[in-house]
Amino acid sequence: MPHRSKSRSAILAFSAFMAPAVAIGGMAAPAVAADYPSKPVTLVIPYRAGGSMETMGRVFTKALGKELGTRVVLKTRPGAGGAVGALEVSKQKPDGYTLLFAASVSLLWHPMTRDIGFGLDSFTYIAKVTDSQMALIARQDAPFNTLKELIAHAKKKRLNYADQGPMPRAFVNFIGSKEGVSWTSIPTKGGGEMVPFLLGGKVDFAWSGGIHNRFPKKMKVLLSFNSGRLIASPDIPSMQELYGVSMPSPVVIVGPKGMDPALVAKIEAAIKTAAADKAFEDLVTKKLKFPAAFVGHKALTAQIQQVIAGMKRVVAATKK
Amino acid sequence: MIEQLIAGFGNALTVTNLLFIAAGITLGIVIGVIPGLGSVTALAVLIPITFYMSPLAAIAFLVGVNKGGTSGGAIPAILLNSPGTPEAAATALDGHPMAKRGEAQRALKFALFSSVTGDTISDVLLIVLVVPFAAIALQFGPLEYTAVLLFAFALLSGISGDSPIKGLIAIAVGVFLSTVGLDPVDGSQRMVFNEVELFDGFPLFSLAVGSLAMASVLGQLFELWRAKGEKRLSVEEYSRIETRLPAREFFGHWKTIGRSALIGSGVGMLPGLGVTLAAFLSYGAARRASKEPQSFGRGNPQGIIATEAANSAVVGANLVPAIALGIPGNIAAALLIGAFIIHGIVPGPFMLTNHGELIYALFASMLMANGVHLVIGRIGIPLWARIAQTPRAIILPPVLVMCIVGVYLPNQSIFGVGVMLAFACLGLAFQRLGFPIVCMVIGFLLGGMLENSLRQSLRLHQSDLTAFLGSPIALVFLALTLFVLLRALRRA
Secondary structure: OOOOOHHHHHHHHHHHHHOOHHHHHHHHOOOOOOOOOOOOEEEEEEOOOOOOOHHHHHHHHOOOOOOOHOOOEEEEEOOOOHHHHHHHHHOOOOOEEEEEEEOOHHHHHHHHOOOOOOOOEEEEEEEEEEEOOEEEHHHHEEEEOOOHHHHHHHHHOEEEEEEEHHHHHHHHHHHHHOOOOOOOEEEEEEHHHHHHHHHHHOOEEEEEHHHHHHHOOEEEEEEOOOOOEEOOOOOEHHHHHHHHOOOOEEEEEEOOOOOOOOOOHHHHHHHHHHHHHHHHHHHHHHHHOHHHHHHOOOHHHHHHHHHHHHHHHHHHOOOO | HHHHHHHHHHHHHHHHHHHHHHHHHHHHHHHOOOOOHHHHHHHHHHHHHHHHOOOOHHHHHHHHHHHHHHHOOHHHHHHHHOOOOHHHHHHHHHHHHHHHOHHHHHHHHHHHHHHHHHHHHHHHHHHHHHHHHHHHHHHOHHHHHHHHHHHHHHHHHOOOOOOHHHHHHHHHHHHHOOOOEOOOOOOOOOOOOOOOHOOOOOOHHHHHHHHHHHOOOOOOHHHHHHHHHOOOOOHHHHHHOOOOOOOOHHHHHHHHHHHHHHHHHHHHHOOOOOOOEEEHHHHHHHHHOOOOEEEEEEOOOHHHHHHHHHHHHHHHHHHHHHHHHOOOOOOOHHHHHHHHOOOOOOOOOHHHHHHHHHHHHHHHHHHHHHHHHHHHHHHHHHHHHHHHHHHHHHHHHHHHHHHHHHHHHHHHHHHHHHHHHHHHHHEEEEEHHOOOOOHHHHHHHHHHHHHHHHHHHHHOOOOHHHHHHHHHHHHHHHHHHHHHHHHHHHOO
């Protein structure tokens, strides 16, 4: 995968093609990039303090500040699965002084399913720093070892699974509708509630946002919901391979729509170096067990479009 | 295990470590005193500082912050009747009447001593139970949680105010308010009027600080205004007031202390239930066990003991699911887990095997922190008690400002401040009408959990209510619920 833009003009041409607003914004403010940054940058994290996303953002803030040569102020703005912080950033000026560090899920699911105040085109995707590790999991002693066996099992007996919100549920039910089985979703609030339910035998299988990496001896992975395979389970197929759709896994840094391409390139370069920062890389790969997977503006924007197309299929297929 | 613990003390007992614990406790208490800023905010604010410390120092520091933050909340509750958190509201029920009689120092001592004792008991339980615990916690599924929550509501209705019916109505209002926001199952909007800020429902801190602390402070200001100044105790009346609290008198309440610590530890070990439930369950239990239940709410020190011992006991026990299963028991434990991860310790079933040395050093630090907490808290009491002697007209207005700051800071949301002001008005109205506002706040807090557990149960068992019969744990709690409710109604 190309992870670096070849030239500035390539970006310009690309963004003009993707979203006219970007190009107009770019032409209106050509001088912005030269003296950027001339004041502190605010990095909004739309999640509660303490989770792995916030932990990651906090360490990243320091690395980015070093790279940009200015103070980067971290601001947590939790609510509605990230939508509150995203809405706030979408309303700021596209001058690069307000950026958002978020899982792309938070930017895509809400606007697809309801009127939330921002749309799929409200953001300039600057870079991806890693991928969340989303999987379909079961207890180690479950009577099925693969997705196929799970489906065969579900045809004999109605199974329960723990979801963690409407989007994971839509994706699990999408598999069900493709395979001609139905199962009962049990809503759980985050991984903290899912783990005891799964290990205590209250549910048969579960969707996991990555917490299963902490329990390698107690849980097994049946499917990767990412577009590629998971780093910890390279033998397990991904949903993209089997069904041609995937959940949005990129953890991204975005700004409001209409950012000047030169500015985007400047911030992208800073993020690229910051993502390779030792403290950050150590936290992401060794402690959280996420991949280090920097992807720049151009490739990321294309990747997000592909994910959106897949999500639209899932939404259409699982609508009642 | 004893050997490991001794080795743990060997690692943890250093001057630097003690200093970090002391600093953590002091900062925790100071932050906890501000209404709305409890241990959660204190932890969130202070975690970045720990990036530069060694893992053990960092975690000892944060454990200190957590302990100090939890007990600091009792201070404004007792002195000013302005509890910043729902659990401190239970402390205020008896603590403030005691302070009003002039026994502020004794009330603060009761609070501190029970806090430290409850904490120590729960730390010991943590160390002993952390391994066998995992199996027990897994028995608790949606059915069991539903039954425990119903039982909590039944106990709660009898706690404050004189009419259990009014208590139940207030709880129902709270449960109703908790349904505002996105539906937890299908994500449809419920009473949010397309306001994104309301998608997660009313922010808990705004609701709690507004209806508990701010309403109470406003009520007191109105009272002052109507009475044209306040009647103050004369100097010789002050000199006659007892400020001492001999250890013998305190430990004379050993039954309440032990019961409360066990309730707190039990609740703390179950993920998600939290400090507030522990405080109120324990308060209710103390009141029911007492020979003179009507003395509760009028300055009975057992009320303070019950709440403080229980809510501090949650702090240690909360780490049991965090360490045994990798699941935080509440937000404070979640923040601690975040800090663990930053320092390279991945919580979960393998934490003890992979980082055993560090974990036992952590246990040792927790026990040491209790001693430090006692000393620092004790030094602070005469200072805090001055506040009780300062005219309320001087003390109360700044508390209003602190309420606003405390609610604004964590999420930097003006919307949250607006919600707080609205609930301050609602709180005043409840006061005037004789409805216990605390019941409303806890109904709100537990309402979301009740909905979640009940709906999970219904989905798991295809809406078959007889499923409750299949769970002995749930049956016991449902029977207790009926018993408590019927008894309360017959008395009333």
